[in-house]
């Protein structure tokens with residue numbers, strides 16, 4: 196049986212070679228379908244990696260008490276009219292909550308920084324409590340974080356994000372240098388380790404961190420982000436969330452019939468939204484793939500019917516010389532599969548190149564072996580299905596009639 | 602045991618309300634190494650008989666034994682095997698694969714044999730082409746050959762499998778008389794080398810090459826006799 200496979204492969208290749216244009220046109224649908232499916236899976240894999248990487252910034256056991264929910268469809272105006280988060284609730288929350296292990300508070304806004312004649316514009320100034328390292332992934336590379344007493348007294352000290360440090364201090368150690376934020380002088384006490392971007396977009400390395408009390412002292416006004424981060428045991432996050440809701444309601448003096456006027460955000464919200472987006476992307480990709488493979492498959496079935504008809508006499512000759520039905524059927528099936536598998540291979544090469552470009556310029560996205568294998572198997576399967584009916588038609592031809600065919 | 606033993610063979614086509622008796626009770630026995638020509642007017646059933654003898658077709662009724670094996674009741678695949686192993690066909694219109702070289706064309710029956718290795722196939726095909734004096738045309742395609750050469754490729758293809766019978770349906774019908782005669786010389790040689798040959802023709806001088814002539818009329822055997830050549 197093996198020898199027929201090679202023989203049929205040889206026939207298929209020379210047949211396709213002698214109809215080059217027709218073969219290429221026929222295979223195009225498959226090429227597109229395979230590009231769609233392999234690129235889609237590669238992108239989803241890549242975005243998955245990116246997502247998990249980003250989720251590290253939001254600890255699994257962290258609950259964020261904020262004015263705005265991260266996701267949801269609540270009325271914008273209602274949300275807009277919610278009161279600001281009172282950051283001094285943090286101490287009360289720590290006291291009243293059973294689950295809270297750490298309660299940190301933060302504010303943020305952007306400002307311009309300068310050192311001598313160098314400046315860094317639109318830098319995110321992050322005012323945080325001294326326990327902030329316990330609820331985040333910030334890591335001090337040089338120098339130190341500020342102390343509780345520096346926070347309490349509103350000391351004008353700052354830690355620079357790695358990008359900010361590079362901008363203001365292209366060479367040399369920033370520690371103990373004095374920089375300006377607006378008109379205020381700050382002493383650099385540390386540089387943060389590089390953290391990368393959140394969801395591939397928002398850099399965590401272009402921020403600076405100052406004590407919350409200092410922030411409150413310098414920046415007045417309602418703008419900017421305010422958030423209280425409550426760290427709870429990871430496996431009790433849902434229970435803790437309920438408890439925390441109650442605590443904040445009490446602190447805010449909400450009556451039972453009143454709705455929450457704050458949001459408790461968590462990593463899960465991101466996950467759920469992300470899953471939804473992923474499903475939508477994946478679903479769209481699947482539809483594109485299915486459609487182009489279907490259309491491609493129909494085209495191939497059509498061309499194979501034409502091919503069988505054109506080669507009726509050839510089939511007659513082969514049968515007269517002893518070819519069995521299954522040998523003729525195999526010949527045309529392999530021909531159809533060679534078209535689709537080559538289409539699949541071309542599609543795979545194109546999407547490999549595209550994903551290499553994406554890796555280089557956007558985010559890591561490498562084609563896995565599994566995806567490549569699946570793409571080739573899928574395209575061969577399309578060939579098998581598309582070729583079946585024409586191949587059977589050819590195999591069933593009566594040799595005498597086929598030999599008489601003009 | 603006779604090579605071919607046919608008894609009361611009928612092939613009836615139902616064409617609407619009329620039935621066409623392409624073969625109307627044919628009985629004939631052919632021995633090994635016979636050289637038989639089948640003659641008869643157009644429509645007398647010559648091709649139908651050849652197709653049945655060549656296992657390309659099955660009879661409506663009747664018995665057909667080849668080498669003692671009952672062929673009349675065989676299925677498609679079994680018939681394909683018989684065609685492949687026991688029969689060599691030569692057609693009026695050559696029926697070579699136009700895009701394949703002489704070598705590939707001659708190799709075809711060996712490919713469907715399924716048990717012969719590629720290099721053996723090649724050797725056997727070259728040997729067959731040499732027997733028909735085309736040893737120097739192995740890589741020519743049909744359109745690069747003359748009609749006579751094409752028919753010789755077809756003859757090489759018919760004998761490459763060492764078949765029990767070579768069947769030729771008007772093998773000279775598409776050739777001029779000189780090339781036709783050359784092909785007949787080739788058949789004479791093959792006969793001398795021990796092959797069994799059955800050929801259809803409507804030309805008496807072609808039929809005269811054989812040692813026996815079977816004349817059909819309206820699907821029946823009208824005459825079955827030795828030719829001058831076949832007379833002792």
Ligand SMILES: Nc1ncnc2c1ncn2[C@@H]1O[C@H](COP(=O)(O)OP(=O)(O)O)[C@@H](O)[C@H]1O
Pocket residue numbers: 614616621622623641642643644645646647648649650
């Ligand atoms: N497939 C077929 N369907 C109907 N009639 C057929 C078919 N094949 C042959 N015949 C008829 O059978 C008779 C014998 O045909 P054939 O064997 O081809 O004659 P010959 O080869 O002697 O000219 C003719 O009358 C022909 O029309």
Ligand SMILES: [Mg+2]
Pocket residue numbers: 647648649
């Ligand atoms: Mg005829």
